[in-house]
């Protein structure tokens with residue numbers, strides 16, 4: 670690769686200029702962004718499944734309407750993200766195949782089950798809360814199409830987070846049984862949510878380069894800490910207990926210190942052995958197969974239009 674072009678590219682990044690699809694970029698920048706954006710897209714699409722599980726069982730019409738809107742938003746996010754990845758030269762088919770064949774990663778968090786209605790509250794509050802913490806800085810990512818997609822995505826995620834927190838408030842201020850359901854959901858989702866931010870900084874293989882390229886603005890551990898600091902007071906307001914005996918406020922640093930994360934569990938989930946990995950991929954494969962007729966009809970229509978235009 671041309672050293673002059675690479676140096677000029679880094680100068681543009683350093684000057685906070687946005688890199689656009691037709692601009693020169695290092696092959697490794699294109700590759701890492703394609704990886705991150707496609708993993709992010711897959712997460713949105715697979716992320717529809719745990720919540721989709723509760724649409725038909727939402728406790729009221731109002732709850733159902735909000736959940737339905739949230740899950741549809743996630744589908745929309747997945748589609749803009751695939752489109753952003755396509756601007757880097759990847760094809761949608763190739764990316765979807767990677768997911769369906771189990772060759773692509775998506776967020777570990779979506780491999781956990783939603784066992785009760787309270788899980789919908791916990792997912793909105795914590796999973797969307799974590800997603801926002803990670804995505805707000807991505808609005809300033811050096812790659813223009815990704816940064817711009819994140820602006821709208823973050824606005825929608827903030828509605829999702831409030832939707833979840835409001836469910837938690839209702840349950841936590843409800844009957845003792847409802848409060849116990851909320852506590853149980855928090856107990857099960859808390860640690861997996863901390864894992865969403867990725868491996869600890871020392872083990873994060875992509876961090877240094879992605880930071881230099883201004884894809885990442887904060888490290889995995891920095892974002893995890895911000896999330897813990899923001900979430901502890903929310904749990905206190907709910908009157909719920911975070912399932913971490915080591916959680917303590919460090920007066921000097923002004924941060925909540927948390928206990929050891931079980932990285933073995935994280936690795937197992939990434940290796941395909943989480944509680945729902947197989948179900949999630951099976952559901953996506955089934956949806957893809959059942960949608961074959963739509964793709965065929967769209968292609969046939971496109972071919973017909975093309976033939977008509979050529980006449």
Ligand code: FAQ
Pocket residue numbers: 704705708709710712713716717743774775776777778792796797800803864865866867868872873874875876879889939
């Ligand atoms: N799960 O070197 P690093 C949502 C992988 S939010 C699975 O630190 P990087 C909204 C990582 O990809 C969730 N894999 O990597 C929603 C890499 O693998 P590779 C999605 C993980 O990229 C809410 C390897 O480990 N959000 O969907 C995870 O610098 C509710 C080494 O890691 C995004 O994707 C994990 N938790 O930092 C939807 C945000 N963590 O490629 C529905 C964009 C790490 O070498 C309902 N992505 N890995 O094989 C990012 O910000 C970054 O990619 C990180 C990882 C921070 C996730």
